Amino acid sequence: MSSTTLRTLSGTNLEDVQEMNRSLVMRLVRKNQICSRAEIAEASGLKQSTITNIINEMINWGLIVETGMIEGKKGRRSIGIKLNSEYYKIIGIRLTRTSISVGMYDLDGTEYGLQKLTINPGEGSAIAFKKMKDLITEAISTNTVGKVYAIGMATPGPLFRNEGRIALMSNFPGWEKINIQEELTREYEIPVYLEHDAKAGGMAHWWFGDHQDHGVLIFVTAGQGVGAGIVVDGTVYRGSLGMAGEIGHMSIDYKGPKCECGHNGCLELYCSTSSLLRVLGNEYPSIQAVCQALEAGNSIVEEAVQKAAWFLGFGLVNVVNVYNPSQIVLGDEFAAVGDRLLHTVSEVIQQHVLPDVWNRLEIKLAPPEKDFMLVGAATIAIDNLLNQPSVHLWPKAE
Incomplete structure (x- = not known):
């Protein structure tokens, strides 16, 4: 040989x-x-x-x-x-295009405090990153029992997870120039773990949500972008660069509008909350305003929401055929419209997949009271700590 x-x-x-x-x-x-x-x-x-x-x-x-x-x-x-969970704390961070959330958790996932700060892409990524570090420093200073052992962070994608940096954040340039993992590790001298927000949400739902102990779970983040966290028998599927699940940049129309990623007709151009708000115009500045209009029976808003939900369902047909999941969980901002989203997505998938596949698939909304992406950021860090307890968790904090 x-x-x-x-x-x-x-x-x-x-x-x-x-x-x-x-x-x-x-x-x-x-x-x-x-x-x-x-x-x-x-x-x-x-x-x-x-x-x-x-x-x-x-x-x-x-x-x-x-x-x-x-x-x-x-x-x-x-x-x-x-x-003895309360002695071992983890900082969880969720970064979106409009906000930074920072929470403190223990090994059981119990929350000990949460802060959320609005950010503006116009300020630039450097200022937003400085605000993030200020929130982390404040959170660590409030801990009174044990110590903080790690930081977990959920980010929009695409994410070069193995390199510790965001590859592209559409509508918020500049983050690709910051090595978040390296910067935070140097600043706080503890392990830092980055994960795509959809993957983090999928891991949190596997640990703390309602699911079987085996199978394939797809956690869909339909928010300012669109992503999918793929969890197989409790393990997140990441791909060779950590970018698996970028369904928002899956083309559904090769003649469609140009996306910031360089592709044409990307799914998130049709069914993200960002695209929905662009279609509806300045009268509806947030998904909350959209939900209020739906409650009031606004037919124009209802039509726009149903169309976006149809596109999401159409994109998920491809995901179902590729990964054959046992459960799909619809999360993030778009999930706030509730059963309208669930019904339309389910109807589209049922019409376009094999009956035997449909009959073995559960589709549900993520519980609205919990930010699974933020909890998932901490969960990813906890998972890594538990992989090597003698390296990361010994001796106990005084």
């Missing part, structure tokens, strides 16, 4: 196996909240002695605490355990 055909293969060291087992145990404890060592052993498939060693190790680290006696199967009582 010539050297040009050789592949580099990597083995697994004992230390790697131990870290994988620690990660598995922490994830199971987080998912089950308060549970017993025996339950973790059964769920993980690991030997009871292995579980005992890992749990004792994490108790010594301060990552896990005992909660007292709990009742298990067949009435057997045992000592409960849970994550």
Whole structure:
């Protein structure tokens, strides 16, 4: 075999196996909240002695605490355990074309504070980034228990996730010149994780939403742009550069209008809230104004919303045929119009996919009370911390 055909293969060291087992145990404890060592052993498939060693190790680290006696199967009582989550804080950030949101979370996803600031593309990306850092600094200063271990950030795309920077933010130039990950890491000296907002939303919905424990989940961000977070059996699908899911730049008309990405007829030119507001004109400056007009029975607004929803559904037909998801969740600003969006998108997809595919597909709206992209920013950071707990989470904050 010539050297040009050789592949580099990597083995697994004992230390790697131990870290994988620690990660598995922490994830199971987080998912089950308060549970017993025996339950973790059964769920993980690991030997009871292995579980005992890992749990004792994490108790010594301060990552896990005992909660007292709990009742298990067949009435057997045992000592409960849970994550000592409140000592381990994460900053979650969501960047949009018009706002910056910064929240503080713990390993369980509990929120400890939230700030949201309006930004203006006319001010430029450098000023907006400075405002973001001010919010992060303020959030960290308010923490009174434990310490902040990481920052997670959800951004519009396209995003070069592996390079830590935005490739293009339509209608808000300048962000492509800032290496956000590098800048924030240098400023705060903790790990920083960037993710496309749709992928972050998909991960948050997989962790905290209503779904099966397996399958393919597509989280659609239909807002100022359009994106899709693809989650396969709990793992975000990112592609080689981290740009997978950029459905907003999928062309649905090769003779259509020119997009900032250089393509013609991109989906987001037809069904983003930005395009919807452009169609409706200055009388409707926000999606909230659109919703009020819908409630008042404005036929012109109803027609424009239905047309945009039809285009989104048409684009999602392609997504369904490519990824065969078990669930599609419609989120972000456009989801505020509610059942009108859900009904039209569902109708279009039903008409254009195979009956067997449709019958095995669930389409729903994301709950409006939660910003899944912001929670997802923190979730992405938590997920990375849990991958290597002995590297990132030991010793416990004082």
